[in-house]
Amino acid sequence: MKKITISVILLISIFFQNCNKAKKDDTLLNLLILGYLMNSDNACKLEESGSDPLFSDQWHLSNNGFLPSSLAGEDARVQSVWSQRIKGSGIRIAVVDDGVDTGHEDLRMSSVPGIDLIFNVPDPSHSFSNSGHGTSVSGVASARDQNGKGGRGVAPCAEVIGINLLEQNSISAADEAESQTHANLESHISNNSWGPPDNFGRLSNSSASWKSAVQNSFTSGRNGLGKVVTWAAGNGGAPGGVTSALKTDNSNYDGYANNPHVLTVCAVGTNGKKAAYSENGANLWVCGHSQGNNATSYTTAITTTDAMGRFGFNTGTSSNNLTNANYTKNFNGTSSATPLVSGVVALLLDKYPNLTVRDVREILAKSARKNDPGDSDWLVNGAGYNINHKFGFGTVDASAALSLAASWTTIPGTWKKFEVTTSSATTITDNNPTGVTANIVVAGSGISKIEHVEFTTGTNHTYFPELTIELTSPLGSGGTKSILAENHTCFTNLNPATACAAGNASILSQTGLSTFTFGSSRHLGELADGTWVVRFIDGAAGDVATIGSMKLTIYGR
Structure with a gap:
């Protein structure tokens, strides 16, 4: 257990x-x-x-x-x-x-x-x-x-x-x-x-x-x-x-x-x-x-x-x-x-x-x-x-x-859930502020008002804390950007302060699982259908990876 x-x-x-x-x-x-x-x-x-x-x-x-x-x-x-x-x-x-x-x-x-x-x-x-x-x-x-x-x-x-x-x-x-x-x-x-x-x-x-x-x-x-x-x-x-x-x-x-x-x-x-x-x-x-x-x-x-x-x-x-x-x-x-x-x-x-x-x-x-x-x-x-x-x-x-x-109308219907799973072999450029992007196309979701969005990444990056991940909704929906992860410092111990070892802070080594799911409330009320853009930015030298598997999950009505 x-x-x-x-x-x-x-x-x-x-x-x-x-x-x-x-x-x-x-x-x-x-x-x-x-x-x-x-x-x-x-x-x-x-x-x-x-x-x-x-x-x-x-x-x-x-x-x-x-x-x-x-x-x-x-x-x-x-x-x-x-x-x-x-x-x-x-x-x-x-x-x-x-x-x-x-x-x-x-x-x-x-x-x-x-x-x-x-x-x-x-x-x-x-x-x-x-x-x-x-x-x-x-x-x-x-x-x-x-x-x-x-x-x-x-x-x-x-x-x-x-x-x-x-x-x-x-x-x-x-x-x-x-x-x-x-x-x-x-x-x-x-x-x-x-x-x-x-x-x-x-x-x-x-x-x-x-x-x-x-x-x-x-x-x-x-x-x-x-x-x-x-x-x-x-x-x-x-x-x-x-x-x-x-x-x-x-x-x-x-x-x-x-x-x-x-x-x-x-x-x-x-x-x-x-x-x-x-x-x-x-x-x-x-x-x-x-x-x-x-x-x-x-x-x-x-x-x-x-x-x-x-x-x-x-x-x-x-x-x-x-x-x-x-x-x-x-x-x-x-x-x-x-x-x-x-x-x-x-x-x-x-x-x-x-x-x-x-x-x-x-x-x-x-x-x-x-x-x-x-x-x-x-x-x-x-x-x-x-x-x-x-x-x-x-x-x-x-x-x-x-x-x-006082004048609220109850939200109708059930909470819909729509998923798109894909992957990309694109290399995440090492220590590059521009980063690389991948598209996720959502079509036929039946969701005209988003209530929550999840993005699941399976990147094999060996030092995940140096990644910034951005998710942007379709331009026709608003083009809203969600910053899901930021380049940051990682510790395995706080007293004494011990930083995560270089090359040994992947999703798998941190969680025991090969993927991790982020959430965003920032797209509330937007349209789901269209092309979503995910950007991966590597903020430090020394680790090379690919984008890998991706899943976009949209909840709404």
Whole structure:
């Protein structure tokens, strides 16, 4: 059975094997606690009738521009939605993580049981004393409001289904799959702030069973409407720090984050600019707010829930954190941006519960805000969408999404899939900035509006990290370019830093498979038929290869 090492997508390294084990609650007792919480003072409050002592610190929900390097109004735009009594009521968010503090005073657990995939019990609470990532994720999405405790979540009336997947050193493909299929009919959203380790610059495949599971969630989850699976883009965008030009990870090197059935989330800071650590990628959908940076250093992080007491990230003893150890002000990364987007989806489904997963994706794309408008990578694709390799379609905007959904027409029909397989014996010119191209002709696809594109390469290049791969849609469709891979640095070890050996970093040596599949959201709404152009550019001397096998897969309607 295949096993892989997984890291949570946070800027803090967590090594579970060195943690102190916490006593696991008796399952029956824990279920009784859950029943008590369902009737406690963290019940949903639709009217503004109370306060939350840490809400003033939550700039991602209300950015007044007072923080250094911040831009007023650069937040999730949730308050006008809350004023309409839309707070995520009845929506269940499955948080796939290192567990959740099920007894937290500011969270509401669902009556639908969660699961601990280590012990195979319905109690998803943390097992280690310094676990707390899943609790912080849950708070960003759905911490209770107006109860005199902590801060608020984006959807403060939504409920959490905890799924403890990550408290193990290696994770089986079967557990990965079950993390997505558990409570598949009952959960509306699956939040995933985890993925392969950051900063290595290596390709990482996902397992066949996980792919099947997220496809099942997409097609059959939420009683056939489809479960919305949000996925963190990754934090490998600035391995050398804010001011470093070192380039390693791209979100598209992650076979989880580039899957067509997930909605991949990047991160922006208080100024609406890309958080340096947030990975670029043609696969990005929207960004959420998280700790960002100015030109030289990181700025204000996110205030959210932490495992209660001296557990989790905040032990209550650091001058750099809150004195109330049930909360933390240091949450960050695409780990935090992702549940913010999950919370916006919860607001959307609260008001419009019959939206399909495909509806939700396109509503978020159309309503996304063009943040950092001066960024040079912004362009408009052939269907009129703003697109950017740093930001996807832009920053999530709850108010705009709800407004657009009010007049939305459900996307008709089924998700079509069309494939073209071909190959080329053309040599990829060594160390040449022009590169070489190959054409892929799509005809008779029946797809007039693309929803996702995949490109699979089987090039035999022995040092894949020096390749740049570009995919351009037909000129009649828009001629939109997707940068799928970039010339970058690759490491086999980070401490001490050990670069991948020259001539020994092929697709096969990195993944164990002879091909790798990239994804792109940038062609949303474009026509599929026509001649697609793939360009391979070799960025360094010493390795010669051919283009080899290619497959273009187009999804849409």
